[in-house]
Amino acid sequence: MLENSHHHTLEKARAILKHSRSLFVLTGAGISAESGIPTFRGKDGLWKSYSAMDLATPEAFQKDPVLVWEWYHWRQEIIRNARPNPAHTALVALEKHIPSFMLLTQNVDNLHQRAGSMNVLELHGNIFRTRCLECSGTCMIGTEDIKQKVPLPVCSCGGILRPDVVWFGEMIPQDIWQNALTFLAHADTALICGTSGIVWPAAAIPEYAQQHNVHTIELNIEKTPISSIVEIFLEGKAGELLPDIVNSL
Numbered sequence: 001m002l003e004n005s006h007h008h009t010l011e012k013a014r015a016i017l018k019h020s021r022s023l024f025v026l027t028g029a030g031i032s033a034e035s036g037i038p039t040f041r042g043k044d045g046l047w048k049s050y051s052a053m054d055l056a057t058p059e060a061f062q063k064d065p066v067l068v069w070e071w072y073h074w075r076q077e078i079i080r081n082a083r084p085n086p087a088h089t090a091l092v093a094l095e096k097h098i099p100s101f102m103l104l105t106q107n108v109d110n111l112h113q114r115a116g117s118m119n120v121l122e123l124h125g126n127i128f129r130t131r132c133l134e135c136s137g138t139c140m141i142g143t144e145d146i147k148q149k150v151p152l153p154v155c156s157c158g159g160i161l162r163p164d165v166v167w168f169g170e171m172i173p174q175d176i177w178q179n180a181l182t183f184l185a186h187a188d189t190a191l192i193c194g195t196s197g198i199v200w201p202a203a204a205i206p207e208y209a210q211q212h213n214v215h216t217i218e219l220n221i222e223k224t225p226i227s228s229i230v231e232i233f234l235e236g237k238a239g240e241l242l243p244d245i246v247n248s249l
Ligand code: BV8
Pocket: 027, 028, 029, 030, 031, 033, 034, 039, 040, 041, 042, 056, 106, 107, 108, 124, 165, 166, 167, 168, 169, 170, 171, 172, 193, 194, 195, 196, 197, 198, 199, 200, 201, 219, 220, 221, 222, 224, 236, 237, 238, 239
């Protein structure tokens, strides 16, 4: 029974995507899990017994910037040695296939860009970009800079650099957020992939899509708080299901 209902939902999702002219995709840490990147809330999300929630905050940086940079350097190293997985590649193919396409990611790992996605909106910033606390100048860290193991990277103006990511309690980039909502309101379909649906405001996306009569498809290895809102829930790994769906469009 389970098998053919799964097959049925897969066929339904394929049919919806096949006829979509404008597709909005939201991704979370789950899409990078098969690249070996620890997810935020998964058991592997811990570092030296700290949880991401403790460290990804302005307060943590204020209190101990060296510790927070140590955590980011650790994550940068893992990501630099990782590669995009078939889920990222499937989204690159999907972007080429669908006339109007937007990819909004909650991830900061730059893997969508490395996979070749052209138009990536980063809702939570990018772990390889720094921002100066003094002059607000931002710059992408080249891979060679990461070797620079100075505990506190400093800007040419002398100000301390922070990771250019959105911490908990910080505002998300309003231009990106407004862009995403405008696109979503007029899209045929929203594909929500590999997110626990816990972090706001991204967690509001399925509800917003439903309100605008947009088809909603969720892909996750397990049910989440948004699974009861979406039209179709596809259970499985993004690295397996996404290529399977995209190759058959
Ligand atoms: C804001 C960048 C307000 C940093 C991230 C109380 C106090 C303070 C704030 C709040 C509060 N209550 C609510 C809030 C708001 C808060 C929030 O939502 N908190 C939650 C925890 C309750 N949100 C914010 O603070 C946001 N800002 O609201 O501003 C404001 C208003 C006015 C004025 C000022 C401020 C900012 C949120 C951004 C936080 N930054 N990242 C960094 O990365 O270092 S969020 C972080 O979580 C990552 O970006 C991650 O992408 C994101 C979301 O998590 P997920 O992607 O869903 O990852 P997770 O591990 O949770 O789940 C993985 C999923 O994948 C699972 O479902 C798993 O089943 C699935 N999966 C695993 N493997 C696979 C898979 N799926 C498919 N295939 C697989 N192989």
